[in-house]
Amino acid sequence: MGLKKKRIDIITLGCSKNLFDSERLLYRLEAEGYEVRHDPETIGGEIAVVNTCGFIGDAKEESVNMILELCQAKEEGRIKRLYVMGCLSERYLKELQEEIPQVDKFYGKFDWMNLLEELGHIGRMEKQIERTLTTPSHYAYLKISEGCDRSCSYCAIPVITGRHVSRPMEEIVEEVKLLVAKGVREFQIIAQELTYYGIDLYGKQCLPDLIERISDVPGVEWIRLHYAYPAHFPNELLRVMRERKNVCKYLDIALQHISDSVLSRMRRHVTKQETYALIRRLRDEVPGIHLRTTLMVGYPGETEEDFKELLTFIKEVRFERMGAFAYSEEEGTHSAETYKDDVPQDVKQARLDKLMAVQQRISAEITAEKVGKVFNVIIDRVEGDYYVGRTEFDSPEVDPEVLIPVADAELTLGEFYPVKIDETDDFDLYGHICN
Numbered sequence: 001m002g003l004k005k006k007r008i009d010i011i012t013l014g015c016s017k018n019l020f021d022s023e024r025l026l027y028r029l030e031a032e033g034y035e036v037r038h039d040p041e042t043i044g045g046e047i048a049v050v051n052t053c054g055f056i057g058d059a060k061e062e063s064v065n066m067i068l069e070l071c072q073a074k075e076e077g078r079i080k081r082l083y084v085m086g087c088l089s090e091r092y093l094k095e096l097q098e099e100i101p102q103v104d105k106f107y108g109k110f111d112w113m114n115l116l117e118e119l120g121h122i123g124r125m126e127k128q129i130e131r132t133l134t135t136p137s138h139y140a141y142l143k144i145s146e147g148c149d150r151s152c153s154y155c156a157i158p159v160i161t162g163r164h165v166s167r168p169m170e171e172i173v174e175e176v177k178l179l180v181a182k183g184v185r186e187f188q189i190i191a192q193e194l195t196y197y198g199i200d201l202y203g204k205q206c207l208p209d210l211i212e213r214i215s216d217v218p219g220v221e222w223i224r225l226h227y228a229y230p231a232h233f234p235n236e237l238l239r240v241m242r243e244r245k246n247v248c249k250y251l252d253i254a255l256q257h258i259s260d261s262v263l264s265r266m267r268r269h270v271t272k273q274e275t276y277a278l279i280r281r282l283r284d285e286v287p288g289i290h291l292r293t294t295l296m297v298g299y300p301g302e303t304e305e306d307f308k309e310l311l312t313f314i315k316e317v318r319f320e321r322m323g324a325f326a327y328s329e330e331e332g333t334h335s336a337e338t339y340k341d342d343v344p345q346d347v348k349q350a351r352l353d354k355l356m357a358v359q360q361r362i363s364a365e366i367t368a369e370k371v372g373k374v375f376n377v378i379i380d381r382v383e384g385d386y387y388v389g390r391t392e393f394d395s396p397e398v399d400p401e402v403l404i405p406v407a408d409a410e411l412t413l414g415e416f417y418p419v420k421i422d423e424t425d426d427f428d429l430y431g432h433i434c435n
Contacts, residue, residue, distance in 0.1 A: 007035045007045035009079075011070075012134075013063050014053025016190050016226075018086055020143040022051045023131035025085075025112060030132055032121050038134045043073055047081045049115065052088035054160055058328075063088045071102040085112040091160045109161055110146075129175040136380055138414030139186035139222075139396065140179050144172055144210065148192040149199075150229060152256075153267040153334035154299065154327060157192055164193070166201045173213050180219035185414065186378060187220065188395060193229045195237075208236040215244045221416070222378070224395055226252040230278055231269040238285040248392040249286055252321075254294040258313040259306040262299055267334065272309075279317055290393040292321035297355060298348030299327045300339035307351050314359055320366055321399055322359045326352050360426065367400060367424045374434055377402050377419040379411050387411050389419070402429045409433045 008029055012022040022038065029036045037045065048070050052063035063086075073079050081104045089096055090108035097106055105118055133140055147161040176187065189211070191197065198206025214223055223246055225237075230253060241247050257263055260272050270278075282289055295314070297307065314322065326348035329341045377389040380396070386403040394400055402419055404411070411417060411433070419431040 006033055008037075008047040008049060009040050009043050009045040010036060010038050010049045010051065011066060012039060012051045013066060014051070014059055014087065016141045016188065017143055017192070018051050018053060019134060020131070020141050020190070021086070021109075021112065023134055025049070025051075025115065026134070027130050027132040028113070028116060031130075032116065032119070036132075043070065043079060046079055047083070047119075048073070048079050049083045049085065051112075052084060052086035054086070054088035054091045054156070060088060067096075067100060067103065071100060074102055083107065083115055083118070085109075085115070087160045091156070129171060129178065133179075133182075133184070135396070136414065137183050138378065138380075139188065140184045141188045141190050142172070142176065142179075142214075143167075143190050144194070145191040145197055149196060150193055150269075151267050151334070153265065153338070154296070154330065156330040156333055159330075159332045161192060164196050164200055166197050166199070166206075168201060169198075169206070169210055169213060172210065173217065176214050176217050176220065180217060183414065185219065186222040186224070187214065188224050188226055189214075190226045192227065194225060194227055195229050195232070195234055205232070205234040207234055208240050211237065211240050211247060212244070215240070215246050220246055222246060222248050222392060224248045224250050224392075226395065228253040230255055230275060233278055235281070235285075238282065241286045241289070249289040250292070250393055250395070251282065251289060252292040252395070256294065256296045257299065257302075257306070257310060259302075259309045262302055262306050265301060265335075265339065266296075266299060276317075290320035291317075292323075292395070292399070293319050295322065295324045295355065297324060297326055297351040298343040300335060300342055302327075302343055311355065311358060314355065314362065318362050318366065319359070320393065321363070323398075324352055324355050324359070364424075364426050367427070367429060370421045370429060371424060372421065374418050374420045375402070375431075376416050377404075377431075378416050379404075379413050381413065382406060389417075400427050400429060402431055404431055404433060 010022050010026060012019050026036050050066055053059040067084055070082050074082050083105055084103050085107040087109055089106040093106055107115060145164060145166045147164045148158050149164040194207055195205060198204060214220060228251055255275060256266060258272050258275060329336045375391040377391055379387050379389040381388050385406050387406060389402045418434040420434050421429045421431040423430045
């Protein structure tokens with residue numbers, strides 16, 4: 001089938017790790033002469049590529065709905081070819097091929113580079129680390145590994161992505177230098193699980209060494225760490241966070257629960273006492289650190305006492321950032337094969353609502369404590385009457401933002417400015433530039 005236009009639309013669903021893959025594909029397609037748009041408001045190319053998520057029920061549903069929507073567009077002649085890649089097709093390749101034959105070809109999580117061959121290009125790119133950023137040009141996501149060797153009973157990630165595979169340090173540092181040369185100043189370090197980094201390549205946890213090497217690259221202003229694991233936490237990382245000015249005092253560490261009975265069934269390999277001790281150590285050794293965590297309610301067998309324990313935990317610890325979700329059974333996991341999903345959906349939702357209501361009050365109180373203080377803020381964009389930026393304690397898309405009136409000063413996107421916070425609402429902060 002001949003194509004009149006060399007134009008491709010890529011739609012990315014799911015997490016920043018998927019976005020990283022889409023950016024690599026985008027670069028390679030552009031290098032082959034295609035005009036590529038990422039997440040366009042309307043599909044306008046003759047080829048569409050969907051990078052899917054297959055993690056939990058809602059994400060799978062979103063991915064399937066997007067595929068079906070594009071199948072409809074293909075039937076109506078608005079696109080000519082449709083390709084699907086990512087976690088959903090890695091996990092359900094055979095089922096998707098049988099149930100949605102309108103898709104021209106399905107690729108998984110790791111073979112999507114073969115799409116170039118499908119389009120008639122068989123040459124290899126010289127620089128495999130090159131990618132086209134879809135984020136603002138001053139920050140980028142940096143994926144340091146694939147897969148996961150943890151055995152959490154509820155999680156389908158190892159089923160989808162396989163064993164943990166670290167990228168070599170030299171390759172990562174080379175990519176950082178390449179991105180800095182293009183204007184990137186802030187790096188969000190991502191993986192399925194950061195703290196395992198290096199064990200497969202170097203025989204030990206090497207995240208502290210890697211972060212120091214990235215920190216040494218001239219032009220790297222901020223490094224922010226996402227998706228750490230509490231068991232066997234590499235304590236040397238805290239020294240790096242404390243001593244290196246360009247390593248943000250921010251850690252995203254998913255804890256999931258605090259009840260020992262729930263943690264045991266989850267196969268988290270950490271106890272309540274160890275969790276409390278870790279949080280104390282994080283805050284003692286890195287003063288001012290902001291912790292983001294994710295918690296789960298409604299895990300099989302979770303009692304009212306377990307949930308009350310969880311509520312007490314967040315009230316005592318007072319996380320600066322927190323997300324939560326209700327358990328959903330995932331086929332192929334230890335939980336699905338071992339436990340009955342016995343917490344009713346309305347109970348799950350009620351617990352989730354209560355947990356988030358408590359956290360909302362905590363977050364608002366912590367945010368209000370920033371009034372009158374001055375923070376270094378990077379400017380991301382202009383929105384309406386405000387410049388929108390972030391402090392070192394705020395990751396893009398998920399954390400509070402700092403709003404500065406456009407009328408007050410002329411600012412440059414991607415630059416840092418000292419901002420004094422004047423007021424806050426439930427989520428965002430409002431401030432002015434300090435001269």
